[in-house]
Amino acid sequence: MSTADVVSYLHWKNEVDEHDYAAASSYLSIRFGARRAQEVAAELRKLPVITRRANDVLRATGRVPLSLSDPGVLKDLKKVLSGEKLSPILVAEADIADGYHRLSLAYALDPYATVPLKLGGVNA
Numbered sequence: 506m507s508t509a510d511v512v513s514y515l516h517w518k519n520e521v522d523e524h525d526y527a528a529a530s531s532y533l534s535i536r537f538g539a540r541r542a543q544e545v546a547a548e549l550r551k552l553p554v555i556t557r558r559a560n561d562v563l564r565a566t567g568r569v570p571l572s573l574s575d576p577g578v579l580k581d582l583k584k585v586l587s588g589e590k591l592s593p594i595l596v597a598e599a600d601i602a603d604g605y606h607r608l609s610l611a612y613a614l615d616p617y618a619t620v621p622l623k624l625g626g627v628n629a
Contacts (some may be wrong), residue, residue, distance in 0.1 A: 515614060518622045519554065522592040526550060529595045529602035545597045545625065552623045554593050559612040559620045562594065566601050570609040577606035578613070579605065583595050585610070593621035 526546050533542035562571055571578050581591060594604030601608060604622070611618040 516529045518590045526568045544581045548625045549623045552625045559617040559618045570612040578590045578610050581610045596624045
């Protein structure tokens with residue numbers, strides 16, 4: 506199966522999985538403390554899902570995509586190949602709060618792939 510074939514299987518859910526908000530809060534608590542992390546996660550829940558290109562999200566957050574050999578990326582690839590939809594990405598405080606593996610997979614398959622995400626918690 507070619508990369509182009511796998512891209513055709515890459516489908517996204519309309520809403521973020523509930524457990525992803527807890528994962529985002531956990532990650533953000535390491536960076537900003539528990540209180541701010543909870544505030545940002547609560548804000549993310551209220552925001553609509555929008556779309557951006559995978560390469561743009563990675564550039565804006567200063568992240569380098571994980572390789573296809575990364576265990577988390579492989580886990581998401583298996584989901585895609587079995588027909589499962591992926592949960593949208595959570596981006597907060599100019600960082601990927603949850604969904605780094607999913608975003609890396611989308612980028613590996615097509616750097617210009619449109620990725621659904623919630624974008625919030627950006628300090629002015």
